[in-house]
Amino acid sequence: MSFGWSKPYEPKSDFGKWMDARLPLPRLVYGSVGGGYEVPKNINYFYNFGVLSGLALLIQIVTGIVLAMHYAANTEVAFSSVEHIMRNVNYGWLMRYMHANGASFFFIVVYLHMWRGLYYGSYKAPREMVWMLGVVIFLLMMATAFMGYVLPWGQMSFWGATVITNLFSAIPIVGDTLVTFLLGGFAVDNATLNRFFSLHFLLPFVIAGVVILKIWSLHIPGSNNPTGVEVKGPADTIPFHPYFTAKDLFGVGVYLIAFSIFLFFMPNFLGHPDNYIEANALATPEHIVPEWYFWPFYAILRAFTFDFILPAKLWGVIAMGAAIVLLFFLPWLDSSPVKSMRYRPKARMWTWVLAADIIVLSWCGGAVAEQPYIIISQIASMYYFAHFLIILPLVSRTETPLPLPASISEAVLKGKESTGAPAGQPDSGPAPVAPEAQPAE
Amino acid sequence: MATAPDAGDHTVGEAVGHSPDGVRRRDFIYVATGAFAGVGAVAAIWPFVDQMNPSADVLALASIEVNLAQLAEGQGIKVSWRGKPVFIQHLPPAKIAEAQAVDVSSLRDPQTYDERTQEGHRQYLIQIGVCTHLGCIPAGVAAGEVKGDFDGFFCPCHGSHYDDAGRIRKGPAPKNLVIPEYEFLSDTNVRIG
Amino acid sequence: MFRFISYAIGLVFIFVLALAAVTGLIDSAGAETSEADLVREEFHASNKDVHWSxxxxxxxxxxxxxxxxxxxxxxxxxxxxxxxxxxxxRVAFRSLQDIGFNEAEVKQIAADWINEVPDINPDTGETTTRKATPADTIPLVYPNEIAARAANNNAxxxxxxxxxxxxxxxxxxxxxxxxxxxxxxxxxxxxxxxxxxxxxxxxxxxxxxxxxxxxxxxxxxxxxxxxxxxxxxxxxxxxxxxxxxxKMEARKAAGIGTIVFLIIFTAFAYVAYRRVWADVKH
CATH class of the missing domain: 1.10.760.10 (Cytochrome c-like domain)
Structure with missing residues (x-):
């Protein structure tokens, strides 16, 4: 991308020139994450999570390839092969715990990254494609994580796979046939395990491909920023390198410390004890729960307990699907021209309610399916749909946003619905600080 | 790194430490950070390399013990060691004498019988049952198998003939059958590897 | 138009959820906890507290x-x-060396183990058993689950x-x-x-x-x-x-080293980041 003031790549050495004329890879790197990519100077620590998501994906791919060297996708030996990795393979325990906890950490950073996008309106024009590709990645991640969880062939693997694949049986007429097709049999068995392994290996590379598309689409408009005001001139931006490479390096350090605490000192905290029991097709665990990152969606799935025209199970499946698919439409559901919640007091309040709502949903999704969790999850699910499908569209049409700063580098400019001042305003000091609560920097 | 002034109110050059006030400290910080990142990355690579080395269960089988008490004169057995067959034969004295009488200078890979067995345990011929040509398993250790032109071993892949002491006599193989490292723990108990 | 579709979808979900909530509440109002559950709740004891090494x-x-x-x-x-x-x-005899037994002791423990390792008689092909070696995992007590249950009153x-x-x-x-x-x-x-x-x-x-x-x-x-x-x-x-x-001890040792390293690295990275940004107003 670029703004007029970003510096074009100029190869210095003869080899650099030779290379640039044939395979301009250094030019690509320079323009995408180097000195040639101009980034709003006011972006805060929430903007570290993009790079961290990439790091998490990389860790998953590298450790995953290593694990695949030792793992055996066969129901007879899958569980034992994981224990073989844990006990016999050199540093096998490290590889496996990195991969298992890495999945959780991948979701943590992606959820924070999504929250950042929601809060600062990064999904809005001209970045709808960036957002939608992100939702595609999220869906692929969920599929990958689900299939990966089946591979250790523990009790939770087996019964999680059974329960989730059985969701498809809710589909009228073809449901049962479809389930048999997906499983490659009449129950979760060897055929299922093998195909899950194959797809679990494939999908991360598909994710990596979509990540490239996403970064590409991001570099056309450039990054959003906490004010949501588009870049107006050179005073608003600084080059990615060295400013954000330095900042991201620090972020990576913090991330790796947090990751290491779980990895080395509580590696099974985020897992479920039942998955250390080998899969047994004849005995169901008392309480089947998915991994924590699925809890909000699992709560929505279970909240539908009443057969209204359609069977409750089908409602649950539709709603759970809708809960994710509606994110694709978010850029149009929210029609406010103002991006950042800093300047949208009403929408901001509802967005915080949404955050609390999702935490409540998670809590219910991880709990047993009995009262009062059921009623709480039903109310929380109502809010989830109300937020995206009713409240946000209404608020975006009715609210009065706070005055926007003229530009990123300008102090707050008084004036209703102002979207900016002429480009090239002199840089007159620190970026505007919103007068109200905001995610901490 | 970039040195030209950047747009706006700052320069990359300033940022990376060429201003007169703090050249040394800045350079130190950047070098130290870079060095730490580099050392950390290299250290982190080691587990990913080491995991390819043989695992503990494989290493545990790197040496095996075989009890030869049941192995009667004239018999031979195959045992699996490090994923390869090991031929263990209990040769009768007549065979030993015959093998010892061979003119070593006429062999492709000159080796006496005594060099291929251990003092005090001459009757036990222990060798890796892998043809030195291209890795097939020669026949001849078990009763009834083809023994080749020299009454020893015959590799069916490309027709290598070994004598009864496992020495190459005819065919494409360049070397005698390999003798593994082994040690007799007692008269009838041998540890291979 | 898009807007009204969105409202409609939202209202449908909310309506179905509301129906589920109301019927769920009515159902649960009548439901009683079974006696077995009550007894379990009353008599179940929480874990004893032990300080482990x-x-x-x-x-x-x-x-x-x-x-x-x-x-x-x-x-x-x-x-x-x-x-x-x-x-x-899943525990191999050889790994007992990690808890302080020496090689000879481990060999003895394996050879003396009450159960033997299933094997095939090389002459007859019949199943048999042999003494365990340090490379073996601890042999099973029962050959399979059915045998285990049969010997233990179906438990x-x-x-x-x-x-x-x-x-x-x-x-x-x-x-x-x-x-x-x-x-x-x-x-x-x-x-x-x-x-x-x-x-x-x-x-x-x-x-x-x-x-x-x-x-x-x-x-x-x-x-x-x-x-x-x-x-x-x-x-x-x-x-x-x-x-x-x-591998817990190896894991913790690696963890302490890694985290100490990362804290120092992160501190350097933070200082470097602040210095890079020292001249930028943001």
């Missing part, structure tokens, strides 16, 4: 490893008490290799369970007594198939430690915790 100072679990002598005692308890019913199939003695990881707070739980047998309380409802099972308030259903195993002086420790129920319970639990996670 690997919990380290303040129970944080950052420092603190295994106590090899305790693990060896625990192994003795496993071998002399548990191993008649419970297998430990399955679980393999113990991963037991402490396969239960929440596994070490505390296991210790509480094996040392927690009690006489049936006087006020325990008659109709909730399970014949043929044993009362144990730490077991989820209160009634467990395994009879109490430990009694004071049951075994004679090789190192002379008095073999009280509590001592044996702690020792065998420690041993099984090691069996489930034999």
């Amino acid at each position: 690997w919990e380290g100072p303040m129970g944080l679990g950052v420092f603190g490893g295994f106590d090899d002598r305790q693990l060896q005692r625990g192994f003795q308890v496993y071998k002399e008490v548990c191993s008649s019913c419970h297998s430990l199939k 399955l003695p679980p393999d113990m290799s991963l037991l402490t990881k396969a239960r929440p707070h596994g070490s505390d739980y296991l210790y509480s369970l094996i040392t927690g047998y009690e006489p049936v309380p006087a006020n325990f409802p008659e109709d909730q007594v399970s014949e043929g099972l044993h009362y144990n308030p730490h077991f989820h259903s209160l009634w467990i198939a395994m009879p109490p195993q430990l009694s004071d002086g049951l075994i004679t420790y090789a190192d002379g430690t008095p073999a009280t129920v509590d001592q044996m319970g702690q020792d065998v639990t420690a041993f099984l915790t090691w069996a489930a996670e034999p």
Whole structure:
């Protein structure tokens, strides 16, 4: 991308020139994450999570390839092969715990990254494609994580796979046939395990491909920023390198410390004890729960307990699907021209309610399916749909946003619905600080 | 790194430490950070390399013990060691004498019988049952198998003939059958590897 | 138009959820907790609190490893008490060297093990057994689950290799369970007594198939430690915790080194970041 003031790549050495004329890879790197990519100077620590998501994906791919060297996708030996990795393979325990906890950490950073996008309106024009590709990645991640969880062939693997694949049986007429097709049999068995392994290996590379598309689409408009005001001139931006490479390096350090605490000192905290029991097709665990990152969606799935025209199970499946698919439409559901919640007091309040709502949903999704969790999850699910499908569209049409700063580098400019001042305003000091609560920097 | 002034109110050059006030400290910080990142990355690579080395269960089988008490004169057995067959034969004295009488200078890979067995345990011929040509398993250790032109071993892949002491006599193989490292723990108990 | 579709979809979901909520509440108002559940709630005991060597100072679990002598005692308890019913199939004899047995001892332990390793007679092809070697994992007690149940009144003695990881707070739980047998309380409802099972308030259903195993002086420790129920319970639990996670000490050591390194690195990275940004107003 670029703004007029970003510096074009100029190869210095003869080899650099030779290379640039044939395979301009250094030019690509320079323009995408180097000195040639101009980034709003006011972006805060929430903007570290993009790079961290990439790091998490990389860790998953590298450790995953290593694990695949030792793992055996066969129901007879899958569980034992994981224990073989844990006990016999050199540093096998490290590889496996990195991969298992890495999945959780991948979701943590992606959820924070999504929250950042929601809060600062990064999904809005001209970045709808960036957002939608992100939702595609999220869906692929969920599929990958689900299939990966089946591979250790523990009790939770087996019964999680059974329960989730059985969701498809809710589909009228073809449901049962479809389930048999997906499983490659009449129950979760060897055929299922093998195909899950194959797809679990494939999908991360598909994710990596979509990540490239996403970064590409991001570099056309450039990054959003906490004010949501588009870049107006050179005073608003600084080059990615060295400013954000330095900042991201620090972020990576913090991330790796947090990751290491779980990895080395509580590696099974985020897992479920039942998955250390080998899969047994004849005995169901008392309480089947998915991994924590699925809890909000699992709560929505279970909240539908009443057969209204359609069977409750089908409602649950539709709603759970809708809960994710509606994110694709978010850029149009929210029609406010103002991006950042800093300047949208009403929408901001509802967005915080949404955050609390999702935490409540998670809590219910991880709990047993009995009262009062059921009623709480039903109310929380109502809010989830109300937020995206009713409240946000209404608020975006009715609210009065706070005055926007003229530009990123300008102090707050008084004036209703102002979207900016002429480009090239002199840089007159620190970026505007919103007068109200905001995610901490 | 970039040195030209950047747009706006700052320069990359300033940022990376060429201003007169703090050249040394800045350079130190950047070098130290870079060095730490580099050392950390290299250290982190080691587990990913080491995991390819043989695992503990494989290493545990790197040496095996075989009890030869049941192995009667004239018999031979195959045992699996490090994923390869090991031929263990209990040769009768007549065979030993015959093998010892061979003119070593006429062999492709000159080796006496005594060099291929251990003092005090001459009757036990222990060798890796892998043809030195291209890795097939020669026949001849078990009763009834083809023994080749020299009454020893015959590799069916490309027709290598070994004598009864496992020495190459005819065919494409360049070397005698390999003798593994082994040690007799007692008269009838041998540890291979 | 798009807007109204969105409102409509939202309202449909909310309506169906509201119906589910109301019917759910009505249903639950009439529902009563079963007597069995009430009894379980009343009599179930929480885990006993033990300070394990690997919990380290303040129970944080950052420092603190295994106590090899305790693990060896625990192994003795496993071998002399548990191993008649419970297998430990994922632990190899060779790994006992990690808890302080030497090579010759391990060889002896393997060769003397009560169960042998299944094998094939090389002459007849018939199944047979042979003595275990250090490279073998601890042989099974029963050849399969059916045999195990048949020998144990249809109860399955679980393999113990991963037991402490396969239960929440596994070490505390296991210790509480094996040392927690009690006489049936006087006020325990008659109709909730399970014949043929044993009362144990730490077991989820209160009634467990395994009879109490430990009694004071049951075994004679090789190192002379008095073999009280509590001592044996702690020792065998420690041993099984090691069996489930034999790499714990290596993991913690690697973790401390990694985190110290990362903190220093991150501090440098932070200073470098601030310096890079020193001249930027943002």
